[in-house]
Amino acid sequence: MSERKTWQEVELGIELPAATSLAYKTGGWRVLRPIFDPSACTHCMICVGYCPDMAIPVATSEAGVAGKGGRVFKGVVRVATNLDYCKGCGICAHECPSKAITMIREEEAEQASCKL
Amino acid sequence: MPTLQEIALKTSGADARIVSGHRMCSGCGIGSIIKTVLAASDKPVIVISATGCLEVVTTIYPFTAWNTPWMHVTFENAASVAAGVEAAYKALKRRGKIEGDVNILAVAGDGGTYDIGFQALSGALERRHKFMYLAYDNEGYMNTGNQRSGATPFGASTTTVPAGKISLGKPQWRKNLVEIVAAHRIPYVAQAAVNNTIDLYKKAQKGFNADGPAVLVVLQPCTSNWSFDSSLTIQYSKLAIETNFWPLYEIENGVVHVNTKPSNRKPIEDFLKGQSRFRHLFKPGNEHVIVEMQKMIDDEWARLLKLEESGIQL
């Protein structure tokens, strides 16, 4: 996973540069995968606030994106879950007031993507 | 009034102060708590972490999830280390060696706060260092597998005080950390929970902006050792509020304000059921423990409301 350093190479004072964990992908832990349905989303940001893995990215959209009931949501919008880090806890699906996220088993998700 | 959109931008964008790739248990609410609190600072934040869940899962060498200056020394000294950082900040600024403002945040679990780090916390508050102390409270030593702490609730079974043939779990109620902290006459102390992001964010903002030390105590339901499905963390946090098990309130310059008052408080069973640490309470013959727990919760709630109503400055 990580490169093994010699004693001559380890950092003085056990000091690490910031945010190196981005190289550590926790998506492999996932048993259930969140399937996001943009057409049901109101971009309320509840899921983003709760996501413990900072795995739901957001974007700022001037033009807006189509969401629940065909409405256009402008400003801060959520985009597809980052599966590199999502551990599949299911909090987003459980808390989504619009039921825009469903959890399915990873194998099913894999099979579905193979068929495509 | 902050919005979830504003918070989402700060926690998920390139400027996020904590990033993905950490190894919290799937569904652990600490991730949500810490990113929300960090986002509430309008200045750079220096974080001092006690040994515990958050420290372990975010900094397994050579990986760190921190995108802000961060340090860890030992279990019980987050507040003292923060005091030293604050002293250095004052000295270096006075001597013109550094520029700009920072916020200093000490973070620990309930073990590192209520128990082993309690003296260091009290000392740092009494000396009025300008820093915020965040306790994420999962009601026991959860990093090491559910040992009892001073924050463990009455009746909970832990590995060091397990329920057994003659034991009904922890026989004592937890200590009231918020009121103990308030007794230091610090400008701001609040109790928050992971399910209420906006409330948590606002409290963190107040804490960072306080004229002196501030303390936040945040409930963090532990999926691993309270043993519930990883998707239910927020649900259990909500139930803790709705049953008055964990009131959301703040004490600002001594004045108590209860932030949420459930109109129909739910029975405590609603919070207890489904958690392995309270499973023994549902066995026939143990009903009296739940009755006692309910009474204590109701008494505490009534007391808190009276305190608020009285306007007495703590």
Added chain:
Amino acid sequence: MGVRKAITGAQAAAEAMRQINPDVVVAYPITPQTPIVEEFAKYVADGVVDTEMVPVESEHSAMSAAVGAETAGARAMSATSSQGLALMWEVVAATPGLRLPIVVSLVNRALSAPINIHCDHSDVMGVTTVGWVQIFSENAQEVYENTLLAVRVAEDSRVQLPVMVNQDGFITSHAVEPVEIFDDALVEKFVGVRSLDRALLDVEHAKSVGPLVLPDHYFEFKRAQEEAMSKVFEVYREVGTELSAITGKQYPFFETYHTDDAEAVVVVLNSAAGTAKAAVDAMRAQGKRVGLLKPILFRPFPYAEIREALKDIPVIGVLDRSMDFGACAPVYSEFRNALWALGKRPAMQSYIYGLGGRDIMTTEIEAVFEELLSGKLDAEHQRYIGLRG
């Protein structure tokens, strides 16, 4: 050159701290260290220094806050004794691993139980394995100079390790002696300011300090720490040479006193070395060829130099002011280790003296010399000086 002042060892430490004017001083009072923080607090109260002083609620917090301040980028100092050092042990052990050049004034006091406030070395000998540079001082003058030296050795880029400057509780810390205090401006220039290269407060270069390191790298970090310790010798020499330019004195790893032609040598740390010098003088006056070796730099331990200095001495007595119960006493152990590699090893005897502040007299050290010269030694057992029964 300097100004002579009649001050105690504690005041000498505080004088050095005044001249260093650290960014941060954190301390908790404990007898017999208390006069150091009291004296320094007066400097702060009078604006003589502009240090940020943090009067913490325990020694554990003192070392914790010092670690926080140093990680943040400050130059931090502290002082303690005995129980205080024991309470801060956990953080004391973490400090060299974090490579923080904190300088601590340690006023040596016996460790409880029984509780006792007087001098012995059981406090410092409990921490010699965790990676602090250890410097010992015979008197107030040495306390002052060693403290100045310590800051530079600690902060040198090759070292970056914490240093303890030891002095004997009460005997040195509370006794008034003439001490030559060198020019403020010269000392200020000598100690300089700590580099901000590693400062956590450099928010533009965020970093994480002190992460969890598992079996895949822990060992490597510890080996790197050992390497830094090995650099102390050259740095200590260089810094000593620089300090000599101000003080006109030498800063060796240890001091020898009449060892060149000696038939018997006593080894002893700190203030008792002064007593031993008087004993050597008395014995020499009687025509007896005896000498003294006073260790100064105890960690890292200068094995090769000690071996060279003692290679022709037939018999050596090592006096320890603490015990390692069930094993050889700490100073004796090091000297035995140092001399092991000699083809012709000297006879050696271990002595324990002065625990809990028991006085040691010149006559007692003279008796030690007589015993060493008589050859009636017992390599298997330590002997006790001034013990009843």
